[in-house]
Amino acid sequence: MDIKILRLLAANGRMSWADIGAELGLSGPAAAERVKKLEQLGLVRGYAALLDPGELGLGVTAYIAVRLDRPAHRAAFLKRIKREEAVVECHHMAGDDDYWLKVRVPDLRALEILVSDTLKSIEGVLGTRTSIVMSTVKESATPPLDHLEQG
Amino acid sequence: MDIKILRLLAANGRMSWADIGAELGLSGPAAAERVKKLEQLGLVRGYAALLDPGELGLGVTAYIAVRLDRPAHRAAFLKRIKREEAVVECHHMAGDDDYWLKVRVPDLRALEILVSDTLKSIEGVLGTRTSIVMSTVKESATPPLDHLEQG
DNA sequence: GGTGAAATTCGGATTGA
DNA sequence: TCAATCCGAATTTCACC
Numbered sequence: 001m002d003i004k005i006l007r008l009l010a011a012n013g014r015m016s017w018a019d020i021g022a023e024l025g026l027s028g029p030a031a032a033e034r035v036k037k038l039e040q041l042g043l044v045r046g047y048a049a050l051l052d053p054g055e056l057g058l059g060v061t062a063y064i065a066v067r068l069d070r071p072a073h074r075a076a077f078l079k080r081i082k083r084e085e086a087v088v089e090c091h092h093m094a095g096d097d098d099y100w101l102k103v104r105v106p107d108l109r110a111l112e113i114l115v116s117d118t119l120k121s122i123e124g125v126l127g128t129r130t131s132i133v134m135s136t137v138k139e140s141a142t143p144p145l146d147h148l149e150q151g
Numbered sequence: 152m153d154i155k156i157l158r159l160l161a162a163n164g165r166m167s168w169a170d171i172g173a174e175l176g177l178s179g180p181a182a183a184e185r186v187k188k189l190e191q192l193g194l195v196r197g198y199a200a201l202l203d204p205g206e207l208g209l210g211v212t213a214y215i216a217v218r219l220d221r222p223a224h225r226a227a228f229l230k231r232i233k234r235e236e237a238v239v240e241c242h243h244m245a246g247d248d249d250y251w252l253k254v255r256v257p258d259l260r261a262l263e264i265l266v267s268d269t270l271k272s273i274e275g276v277l278g279t280r281t282s283i284v285m286s287t288v289k290e291s292a293t294p295p296l297d298h299l300e301q302g
Numbered sequence: 303g304g305t306g307a308a309a310t311t312c313g314g315a316t317t318g319a
Numbered sequence: 320t321c322a323a324t325c326c327g328a329a330t331t332t333c334a335c336c
Contacts, residue, residue, distance in 0.1 A: 006202060013164045013198025016313060027321050028314075045203045047164025050196040051157060053294040061242070063251070078288055085295035090288040091212070100214070100282075104294050131251075137229055137241040141292055143204040143255050144236035167329060178305055179330070305336075312329075319322080 003148050005034055006043065010142035014047050050141055058104045060111055061133040065097035066125060073124025080122055086114055097129070154299050156185055157194065161293035165198050201292055209255045211262055212284040216248035217276060224275025231273055237265055248280070 004024055008015060021031035038044050053061070068077055081090050081101065089102035105111045115128055155175055159166060172182035189195050204212070219228055232241050232252065240253035256262045266279055 006200075006207075009200035010202055011199065013200055018313070029316090030320060032314075041206065042203055043206045045201040047198065047200050048162065048292045049157075049160035049164055049198050050292065051161055051294055052193055052196045055192065055194045056157075056294055056296065057298065058294050082289055085297045087289065088294065089290050091284045092286045092288060094283045094285050099288070100284075106298055110298070132245045133242040133251075134245050135243045137243060137250070138233055138238065139240050141199045141201065143202055143207055143209050143239065145207065146236045147208065147257050147261070169329065180306090180332090181304055183330075184303090303336105306334090308331105308333085310329105310331080313327090315324105315326085317322105317324080319320105 002034060002038060003145055005031070005038065006145055007142075009035070009038075009044065010145075013049075048141075053104050057106050060105050060107055061136065062103050062105075062111055063131045063133070064101040064103060064115060064119065065093075065129040065131075066099045066101060066119065067096070067127045068098040069124040069126055070098070073122075077122055077124055084114075084118065086110075153185060153189060154296055156182070156189065157296055158293075160186070160189075160195065161296075164200075199292075204255050208257050211256050211258055212287065213254050213256070213262055214282045214284070215252040215254060215266060215270065216244075216280040216282075217250045217252060217270065218247070218278045219249040220275040220277055221249070224273075228273055228275055235265075235269065237261075 005020060008020055008023055017028040017032040017035070020026075020035065021028045024031065026034075035044075068074060077099075078090075081087050081099075086103045086105050087101050088104050089100075091100045092098065093100050103111070103114060105114060111130070111132075115130055119125055119128055156171060159171055159174055168179040168183040168186070171177075171186065172179045175182065177185075186195075217228075219225060228250075229241075232238050232250075237254045237256050238252050239255050240251075242251045243249065244251050254262070254265060256265060262281070262283075266281055270276055270279055
């Protein structure tokens, strides 16, 4: 039953308790309790507005695979990455490439600067490989919930 | 000035007009007008709750590069991908691999099923290459805004 | 275009059933 | 869990700067 609440929140952000209740045939207070429990359990990390990158002048999305000299410079590298706003995601990968960065920049010139100046000047970075996104078919802020459905 | 509003919305989701106004030294009505303008301009695509994948039992994140027989089966492939909840993102890439999928599944068994059964059974899929995320350092729902700051 | 105040409306907490 | 009430807060409207 709570999966329905998660779907509602994921699709609409913060809603009024009454509206949530109406969707599930619950009263307002009952809905409030459920949502608060979900927040306390840590299932809900927060709320956000979804901004449109294109409209913000961020025409270029790319992935950058970064090989890192291990493991001495790791901490400094990660600290630097967290500060860099253009880096939207950073994953530690199994396999050849240590880290994959998802970045958003205004144009290819900015991407060039990010890779050639910023990233390659970080100590421990042995090399990078950039893959450019031509178009995005799907980009969901919500993790899948269907695996919970059989409950 | 409106960049501050975007940052607020990105960090907190829907807020009360009064709270937004307080942050900028504006009155409630003035803040309301600004936000509505941002929404009408298409800068704000929507609002969402940020759910924690780990807490939802989605322990495995991975990227799957998919080579596709072009271009006959493209439309059907994309339609199928959009329906697949486990696929959180789908990008059309420049270079060797046609599409990169970001997927979230409960465990490696589910990943195996997704790749071997679901994806490879789609007509036109020539091959896949799966890269597993060991840990995620950074994952932001907000695009960078610092490139707008000089305004 | 922005401010301030007033009035109305709406949501949320509490109580009792 | 639901229903009802009360309180508080938020949004809208209006008049003014």
